[in-house]
Amino acid sequence: MEPARGTGPEGRWAERLPSLGARGPLGRDVLLAVVLAALMVLVTAGTSALTPPQDRPPSTVEGWLLVLVAAQALALALRRVRLAACVAVVVATQVALVAVAPDVSVRSVAGFVAAGTIGTRLPAGRALRVAASVAVVEAVTTGAAAVLRGGGVDVVLQHAVSALLVWGLAVMVGIHLATRREHLRLVQDRADQLERERDARVRAAVADERARLARELHDVAAHHLSGMVVQAAAVEKLVGRDPDAARAGAAWLRDQGRETLDNLRQVVGLLRRDEGDALAPVPGVEALDDLVRTAGDLGDDVALTRTGTPVPLPPLADVSVYRVAQQALTNARQHAPGGPVRLTVTHEPGGVRLDVVNGPAARPASPARGEHGGTGLAVMRERAALVGGTLDAGPVPGGGWQVRLRVPVADDEGGRA
Structure with missing residues (x-):
């Protein structure tokens, strides 16, 4: 039994992505990274435009923020082919965002996606250890960058807590998704195994029934027909010299033929299991x-x-x-x-x-x-x-x-x- 294709959001996207040029894991990740980069640039620019002029950072800083959020999202193109490099770029760009504007809290979805990828691609224990290490590294480096740019304790704590929450929660979500995916795969494998076993039982039952049919037909037909052949040969010899004996032999052949037909009907009836048939x-x-x-x-x-x-x-x-x-x-x-x-x-x-x-x-x-x-x-x-x-x-x-x-x-x- 094959899993249904094209059902659910994942199946529909899997069918549509090749038409967009996204073939294979790398192609799909590149498309994801480009789309997220464009969205994050639009969101960051829109947020900056809605900010009051007195609170808005300088235009040069805004330009760097747009470049960094785009670079951070584009790093997701490597998440399934070079996961370590992807995580390193995401952390480095986050540190750069804090260094450029420590008082502006800029956090793209790239960190969440990278942390979730760690949870789906690594064993649960190892994923937790890696995510904890990355969270500590980001918390320390972003805190240091904030201090160097004159940020206060509250700013340092803000970025440190943000790093711990992003990498901790997202990796747990990734582990859950990986566990669910593995469970579904095991259920599918079990269903396939049960279907194969069922088909094997059906084939064995059909083979046994065919063998039983062959035995019954052989026994009934071989015994009765061999006797009829012997009697027919005797009748053939008696036709010209003893008509009465020949007629008696022919009558025996007729009765034996009827008995043979009854036995064959009995065999067929047993195989058909007709409730209404009165079988001998x-x-x-x-x-x-x-x-x-x-x-x-x-x-x-x-x-x-x-x-x-x-x-x-x-x-x-x-x-x-x-x-x-x-x-x-x-x-x-x-x-x-x-x-x-x-x-x-x-x-x-x-x-x-x-x-x-x-x-x-x-x-x-x-x-x-x-x-x-x-x-x-x-x-x-x-x-x-x-x-x-x-x-x-x-x-x-x-x-x-x-x-x-x-x-x-x-x-x-x-x-x-």
Whole structure:
């Protein structure tokens, strides 16, 4: 989030100054010094004109006063590039003003601006020390100049107090402005950091949702469509020699297609979170019997064994076990067609274990056009990681393949998993 530009007096002046030739800190300070010099000359001349003739200083003194107030204001052009030189010129011209006319109290705004600059550009402690030193130097030198020109004690005190007030109060104002500016910068930096963190969280949430969508679509589509491909190949062979069996196979394909569409609608509905949609429950461990029965209808040699005492699983763990079993059956059908597949669900203390072991292929596997390989195994590992589980997959003796998933379950009922 960028700060708004052109808002407030500072923003408007920052946009207008370049058009006046004031570019960069030096250019802006030169413009400030020229404007202040012109104003101070006009104010000093106007004050002198309004003074009664008997109280007015000689014309030569008036000329020197105008020159000195102009020089003092012009010294502000160096306030951000040569601050020490600027302060030295301001103090020197103030001493000269007192020396020229000790009885005339002439004080331009240059001293206030220089003292404020010390407060904004130096650390607070150092700024106070520098301002105090400058005030003492000016008080002593102006007092000495007043004494040398015949001024009384009251005149000396007047210039000394003026120096202490100008440098003391103005530097405090400068420190306040610097502190406020730093606070606003920190607030802006914090706002920028919070916005970056928010954007990162949004991107992470979008990535997680995309990954979840990819897993669900892969599991649903790969399992159902692989079975439909197998059944379609069987129907193709039966069309000419066994029309009744071919019609039964086509009817199965129609029903399986409808089931696939329902599952895809379920996935999309879960992602959309439509309150009005009546969605079917997400399948879990209890639905493995239907999964095995459907695989048997396709001609696969699949068996399911359950051991241990079944306990309710958390929803995410429950669906993860089902999806891993579904994907393992799909992989076995694609890479080892006709081979026996054995599923074992073991409820053990602290977790649930799923073992899917398939034997070697009974017939050659059909080449999968456009298949890059490895996607199903990667999805299974992602599902295991989501529930804090582990998944191992690899060959077994005799040419088969095994997938083992273990999902931890919190012990919440007196030691029962």
